[in-house]
Amino acid sequence: MSQTIATPPTVRLDSDVIGKPINRTDGPAKVSGAAKYAAEFGVTGPLWYGYIVNSPVAKGKITKIHADEVLAIQGVHKVFSHENVPSFAWFDRAYKDDVAPGGSPFRPLHEPEIMFSQQPVVLVVAETFELARYAASVLRIEYDVEEHNTDLNSVIGEAFDAPRGKTGFVPPPKPKGDMNKAFAEAPHKVAGEYIHRAQHHNPMEMFATTVDWLGDGKKMKIYDKTQGAPNVQQYLAKIFGLSTDEARVISKFTGGGFGSGLRPQYQVFLAVMAALELEHSIRVVMTRSQMFSFGHRPHTLQKLRIATDEQGHIQALEHKALAETSHFENATETVVNWSGILYNSPNTNFDYQLSKIDVFTPLDMRAPGAATGNFASESAIDEMAYKAGLDPLDFRLLNYTYTDPTENKPFTSKRLDDCLHEGAARFGWDQRNPEPRSMRDGNLLVGWGVASGCWDASMQKAAAKAVLSADGHLTVSSATNDQGAGTYVIMTQMAAQTLGLPMEQVTFNLGDTEMPAAPVQGGSWTANSVGAAVQNACQEVGKKLLKLAQKMDNSPLDGVDFEDAQFVDGHIRANEDITRSVAIEDILAASGESKIEAEGKAGPNPINMLKYSMHSHNAAFVEVKVDEDLGTIHVTRVVNAVAAGRILNPKTARSQVLGGTVWGLSMALMEETYLNNDLGRYMNHNYAEYHIPVNADIHKIDVIFVEEEDDIASPIGVKGVGEIGMLGVAAAIANAVYHATGKRVRELPLTSDKLL
Amino acid sequence: MNSFTLTQATAADEAVRDNTSHDGAAYLGGGTNLVDLMKYNLERPSHLTSLGLLPLTDITTLPGGGLRLGALATNADTAWHPEVEARYPLLSQTILAGATPQLRNAATNGGNLNQRTRCYYFYDLATPCNKREPGSGCSALTGPNRVCGVLGTSESCIATQPSDMCVALAALEAVVRVQGPDGERTIKFDDYHRLPGDHPEKDNTLNPGELVVSIDLPAEGYADHFTYLKLRDRSSYAFALVSVAVGLKMNGNTIEKARFALGGVAHKPWRDQEAEKMLEGQTASPDLFRQVAAKVFAEAKGYGEGSLHNSFKIELGKRAIVRALKQATEMSQVVNPNVFLNSNP
Structure with missing residues (x-):
C-alpha cells in the first residue's frame, strides 16, 4: 500500500x-557558470582531444584512409577507424x-560500409582540440560511392507494419466496426x-564526453552529455567489457x-574506446553540424478520415501513418493511437507503417509520435x-469520452x-466568430484555433537513497537526470516535504552511476x-x-505507528x-548515530495498468x-490548459509547459531539416x-x-x-490559420510560401 | 582551421602592402564571417592582415552633403549614428534588420560588403559548390534552395548575397572607396557586387589586395519616404527570403524620384533601373506598383516547387515590392511587418 505525501497541516x-x-x-x-557540463570537467592528468570525421556520402564503402599523412603531424597521436578499431564486442546485442528500437544498432567505426551521410568514420586524437580539428580537416579518405535513396516518397510501396520491441511503443489499436461502410454512409x-x-x-549543449583516465586498471570517470547516465554505463560496460566500477558515468547537468x-x-563510444586504447584522458565534443548526424523526428506521412452523424457524433475514425526508418533499425513511435484515445467512434481503423531509407535511425523527440499524430488528428477534428x-x-x-476507447478502460483521471x-474562459473563446476570415486587426486577418492533446502518465522503475547526517542535513541521490526539467528542485521539495525539513536542509544529487539507478529522463516519467x-x-x-524517537526516554511518540x-517543520508528531512531538535534531543527538540512511524504490503498478488507462x-x-x-x-x-495530476512545483511545471508551447509553435511554423x-x-x-523561434516570435503564453x-496513476x-x-x-495554430484565412494547410512547417 | 600568421596594420597603405606581400592573405575586420568560415575550413588564409587598428572608424559629413562611413565603423555604431538615423533612416533600419546586436557590435561596414553567401552547399565541404570550389558543380540547382536566388542566376550558381545593409546601400546609390596597390579608386555600389556568371567564386569586383576604406553616401537619404521590408522565416536572426529597400522623393501623391533594391533574390543587391523609371513622375497607386513588381521579376527563374525550393520567391518578391512601395509612399508602417509588435500586451 503506497503512502501519499503527508497531508498538509492546517x-x-x-x-x-x-x-x-x-x-x-x-x-x-x-546562471553563474558554476554548473559544469560534460565538456567542462577537468581531468587528473593531461587531456587529449578527439575530433570526429564524418562521411560526405550517404552510401558506399571506405577504400582508403591516408592516416599516415596526419600521423606525421607532431602532436597527433592516433587516427581511429574501422581499420584499427579494437575488437571489443562484435555482437549487436x-x-x-535501454531505449534501442528493434534491429541492429549502429556500431561506430565497425566496418568500412557507409549507411548514412555524416556517418562517423574516423576519430583523430591529438594533444589540442585545434590540432585534432586541423588534422581531421586534412585527412584524405577515399570512398567507393554507391547509389543511395533517402526519399521516403519513393519507398511508400515498400512499407511494412511497424514491429514491436521498443520501450514505450504501443502498436496501433485494433479496428472496430466497419470503417469503410460507416464512412461511406x-x-x-x-x-x-x-x-x-x-x-x-x-x-x-553539444554532445560531448570527457573521459578522466584514472590510471588504476581501466578505471575511468566518464563525464557524458546524456539523459541517462545508467543507460550509458550499461551500454559501455557491455561493449567494452567493463565493470560498473571501471565505467563510472557522470552527468550532472x-x-x-x-x-x-x-x-x-557515438561520441561516448569513441571517447571511451580511445581512452582505453591510449590509456589516456580524452575529450570528444561534437560540432553543431554533427548534431544533425544522428537521430531525428522522422519524416511522417499521415492520412485521416473522420465522419459524423447528422448531430456531429463521430461514427468513423481512421488514422494511418507511414514513417521513415533506417536500414538497420526499426524506429517506432506511437503516432496513430492518440486520436483513438481522445475520441470514441464505433467504427475505427488504425495503421502505422515504416519504410527504410539511407539515414540514421530516427530518435524520440519531445512528445514523440504524439506531436506527429496530434497535429494531423486535431487538424482533422477541427475540419470535421x-x-x-x-x-x-x-x-x-x-x-x-470518459473511458479510453482503444483499451476499453476507464481513465484514472481525465479533466x-x-x-x-x-482554457476557453481565459482565452475568451465565446467572443469568437466561427466564420473563417471574419475577424481582423487592421489589415491583418485574425484566427482563433483550439486543439486538445494527451500523453501517457507512465512510471518506470527507479531508486533513490536518502542520508540524514547527524547535523540534520538530508542528502538524497538518484542517478536520474535534469535536462532542464527542474528535477533538482522538485526532488528536493519531495524529500523536504516527506521528512518535514526546510529546503535549505536538503540536497538532492543526481547524474552519477554510483547513485541508485533511475531510468533515462524521457516520457514525462521522471517526476512520477x-x-x-x-x-x-x-x-x-x-x-x-x-x-529512534521511541527509544528516547519518555518518548512522547511511544506507540505511534x-x-x-x-513529519512537519523539523519534528515528528502524532x-x-x-x-x-519530538524534534528530529533531538532524535539524532539522542541516537548517537552519525547518519541514518535508507534506499527507496518505485515502479509501475501492473494491476492498475491492466485496469486503467493513464494519461495527461x-x-x-x-x-x-x-x-x-x-x-x-x-x-x-496562447492559452495552454493542462491536466497532469498533482503539480509539484507550479513554477518549474509552468516553465515546462511554456517550453512545450514554444516547441509546438516551432514545429508548426519553423522546424524542418x-x-x-x-x-x-x-x-x-x-x-x-x-529555424527555431527567437524571443520576437513568442508573445503571450498563459498556462x-x-x-x-x-x-x-501514481x-x-x-x-x-x-x-x-x-x-x-x-494543430491549434493550423486551425487558427484556417479560421483566419480559410486555408487548410496540412503540411508543416507553415512557412509563408504555403499561404501565398 | 589551418595555421596562419597575423599582422596588425595601423594604416590603410600599410595594410595593403602587408596583404599584397603575403601569398594567400586575407583582411580581417570584425571577423564575424571570416573566422566562422575558417573554423568551417572553407577559407584557409595563410596570412591575415588585421584591420582593427586602422583609423577608419569615423562617420563624417562630406562636402556636398553626403556622409562617409568608415570601413571599420561597426554596423551598430553606424546604425545608431545620429546623422545616419536622421538623414538615412533606411540604412539604419536595414542594418538593424540583420544579424543580432552581438554580431552588429563586432561586424564592420567594410566586412558587411564582403560577407559571403549563406547557401547551404557553400557551407558544407561535402557537397559540390562552384563558388567554393570552381568546377565542382552547383548542388543548389536541384536540391533544397529556399535560401537561393531567382534573379540574375546562372547555371553555375544561384547563391545570394546575404547582407541587409547592402540592399539599402544599393538603393541609396552609395559609392565604395577602395585602396589598392595602385592607389585609391571608387566603385559605384551597383558595380561592387557581381552576378555569378561562369565565375561564382568571385563575389565582387575588388582587385587583389584592394581594401575598402569607406562607403560614401550621396546627400539624398530619402528620409521622408523610405521602407525596408524584410521577409524571413522567423522574426530575427534569419536571412531574408526576400527584402526590399525603398527610397522615394514624393510631391504630394506623385513620385518624383524612386530608388529601390532587393535582397535575398540574387548574387548582389538587385536593382532594376528601368523599374525605378516606371515609378518616376507617376502617381502612386497599387496598379502602378504591381506593374513595377511584374517588371522586376519578368526574367526571374525559380528552381523547383514546394517550400524547400525557391520558385515561391517570385510571387513573394512581387508582393513584397508592392507592399514596400506602399509603405514608403504612405509612411504608414515604418516598423517591419515581419516583426509583430503586440498592441495589447
Whole structure:
C-alpha cells in the first residue's frame, strides 16, 4: 500500500513545500557558470582531444584512409577507424541500450560500409582540440560511392507494419466496426493527408564526453552529455567489457536533450574506446553540424478520415501513418493511437507503417509520435467540426469520452473537459466568430484555433537513497537526470516535504552511476518515478527516525505507528495529537548515530495498468494574426490548459509547459531539416538555417493547471508535464490559420510560401 | 582551421602592402564571417592582415552633403549614428534588420560588403559548390534552395548575397572607396557586387589586395519616404527570403524620384533601373506598383516547387515590392511587418 505525501497541516509551515512555486535549486550554479557540463570537467592528468570525421556520402564503402599523412603531424597521436578499431564486442546485442528500437544498432567505426551521410568514420586524437580539428580537416579518405535513396516518397510501396520491441511503443489499436461502410454512409465526412519532414532536436549543449583516465586498471570517470547516465554505463560496460566500477558515468547537468540524449551517442563510444586504447584522458565534443548526424523526428506521412452523424457524433475514425526508418533499425513511435484515445467512434481503423531509407535511425523527440499524430488528428477534428456545423470546442465536448476507447478502460483521471472550459474562459473563446476570415486587426486577418492533446502518465522503475547526517542535513541521490526539467528542485521539495525539513536542509544529487539507478529522463516519467522513489527512501529514513524517537526516554511518540505520524517543520508528531512531538535534531543527538540512511524504490503498478488507462491531457487555444499578402503568421496569444495530476512545483511545471508551447509553435511554423535527396544529406545543419523561434516570435503564453487527484496513476499523484505542453499547439495554430484565412494547410512547417 | 600568421596594420597603405606581400592573405575586420568560415575550413588564409587598428572608424559629413562611413565603423555604431538615423533612416533600419546586436557590435561596414553567401552547399565541404570550389558543380540547382536566388542566376550558381545593409546601400546609390596597390579608386555600389556568371567564386569586383576604406553616401537619404521590408522565416536572426529597400522623393501623391533594391533574390543587391523609371513622375497607386513588381521579376527563374525550393520567391518578391512601395509612399508602417509588435500586451 503506497503512502501519499503527508497531508498538509492546517497551519502552513516552512516544510510544506510541495505545490509551491520554488526556484530551481540549481539555478544559481547555472546562471553563474558554476554548473559544469560534460565538456567542462577537468581531468587528473593531461587531456587529449578527439575530433570526429564524418562521411560526405550517404552510401558506399571506405577504400582508403591516408592516416599516415596526419600521423606525421607532431602532436597527433592516433587516427581511429574501422581499420584499427579494437575488437571489443562484435555482437549487436552489446550495443543495445535501454531505449534501442528493434534491429541492429549502429556500431561506430565497425566496418568500412557507409549507411548514412555524416556517418562517423574516423576519430583523430591529438594533444589540442585545434590540432585534432586541423588534422581531421586534412585527412584524405577515399570512398567507393554507391547509389543511395533517402526519399521516403519513393519507398511508400515498400512499407511494412511497424514491429514491436521498443520501450514505450504501443502498436496501433485494433479496428472496430466497419470503417469503410460507416464512412461511406455518414452525412458529414472529412479526409486529408498530412506531412512533416525530419526535425532535429538541437539542444543547446553539444554532445560531448570527457573521459578522466584514472590510471588504476581501466578505471575511468566518464563525464557524458546524456539523459541517462545508467543507460550509458550499461551500454559501455557491455561493449567494452567493463565493470560498473571501471565505467563510472557522470552527468550532472544536461544542456537540453529533448530526446536526443535518450540513447548513448557515438561520441561516448569513441571517447571511451580511445581512452582505453591510449590509456589516456580524452575529450570528444561534437560540432553543431554533427548534431544533425544522428537521430531525428522522422519524416511522417499521415492520412485521416473522420465522419459524423447528422448531430456531429463521430461514427468513423481512421488514422494511418507511414514513417521513415533506417536500414538497420526499426524506429517506432506511437503516432496513430492518440486520436483513438481522445475520441470514441464505433467504427475505427488504425495503421502505422515504416519504410527504410539511407539515414540514421530516427530518435524520440519531445512528445514523440504524439506531436506527429496530434497535429494531423486535431487538424482533422477541427475540419470535421466545421463540416458538421459545430464550433470546434463544442464538437470536442460533444465527442468527449470518459473511458479510453482503444483499451476499453476507464481513465484514472481525465479533466480535459475542465481544461477546455477553463482554457476557453481565459482565452475568451465565446467572443469568437466561427466564420473563417471574419475577424481582423487592421489589415491583418485574425484566427482563433483550439486543439486538445494527451500523453501517457507512465512510471518506470527507479531508486533513490536518502542520508540524514547527524547535523540534520538530508542528502538524497538518484542517478536520474535534469535536462532542464527542474528535477533538482522538485526532488528536493519531495524529500523536504516527506521528512518535514526546510529546503535549505536538503540536497538532492543526481547524474552519477554510483547513485541508485533511475531510468533515462524521457516520457514525462521522471517526476512520477524518481519522485516516488525519493519519497519512499525518505519514508524509510522516517521510519528509522521514529523508531529512534521511541527509544528516547519518555518518548512522547511511544506507540505511534509510522502511518499515524507526521513529519512537519523539523519534528515528528502524532497525527492525533500534534503536541506529542519530538524534534528530529533531538532524535539524532539522542541516537548517537552519525547518519541514518535508507534506499527507496518505485515502479509501475501492473494491476492498475491492466485496469486503467493513464494519461495527461491538455487544451491549447491560439490566436494568430496573418498578413495574407505576405503569408506571415504571428502567434499572438496562447492559452495552454493542462491536466497532469498533482503539480509539484507550479513554477518549474509552468516553465515546462511554456517550453512545450514554444516547441509546438516551432514545429508548426519553423522546424524542418532540409534533406537533399541527390546528396542523401541534411543541408541546413546549423542554427542559422534550422529555424527555431527567437524571443520576437513568442508573445503571450498563459498556462493553466487543472489539478487532478489521482493516486492510481501514481503513488504521489503526479503525471508529468514534459511532453503534454507541446501537444495541441501545432494543430491549434493550423486551425487558427484556417479560421483566419480559410486555408487548410496540412503540411508543416507553415512557412509563408504555403499561404501565398 | 589551418595555421596562419597575423599582422596588425595601423594604416590603410600599410595594410595593403602587408596583404599584397603575403601569398594567400586575407583582411580581417570584425571577423564575424571570416573566422566562422575558417573554423568551417572553407577559407584557409595563410596570412591575415588585421584591420582593427586602422583609423577608419569615423562617420563624417562630406562636402556636398553626403556622409562617409568608415570601413571599420561597426554596423551598430553606424546604425545608431545620429546623422545616419536622421538623414538615412533606411540604412539604419536595414542594418538593424540583420544579424543580432552581438554580431552588429563586432561586424564592420567594410566586412558587411564582403560577407559571403549563406547557401547551404557553400557551407558544407561535402557537397559540390562552384563558388567554393570552381568546377565542382552547383548542388543548389536541384536540391533544397529556399535560401537561393531567382534573379540574375546562372547555371553555375544561384547563391545570394546575404547582407541587409547592402540592399539599402544599393538603393541609396552609395559609392565604395577602395585602396589598392595602385592607389585609391571608387566603385559605384551597383558595380561592387557581381552576378555569378561562369565565375561564382568571385563575389565582387575588388582587385587583389584592394581594401575598402569607406562607403560614401550621396546627400539624398530619402528620409521622408523610405521602407525596408524584410521577409524571413522567423522574426530575427534569419536571412531574408526576400527584402526590399525603398527610397522615394514624393510631391504630394506623385513620385518624383524612386530608388529601390532587393535582397535575398540574387548574387548582389538587385536593382532594376528601368523599374525605378516606371515609378518616376507617376502617381502612386497599387496598379502602378504591381506593374513595377511584374517588371522586376519578368526574367526571374525559380528552381523547383514546394517550400524547400525557391520558385515561391517570385510571387513573394512581387508582393513584397508592392507592399514596400506602399509603405514608403504612405509612411504608414515604418516598423517591419515581419516583426509583430503586440498592441495589447
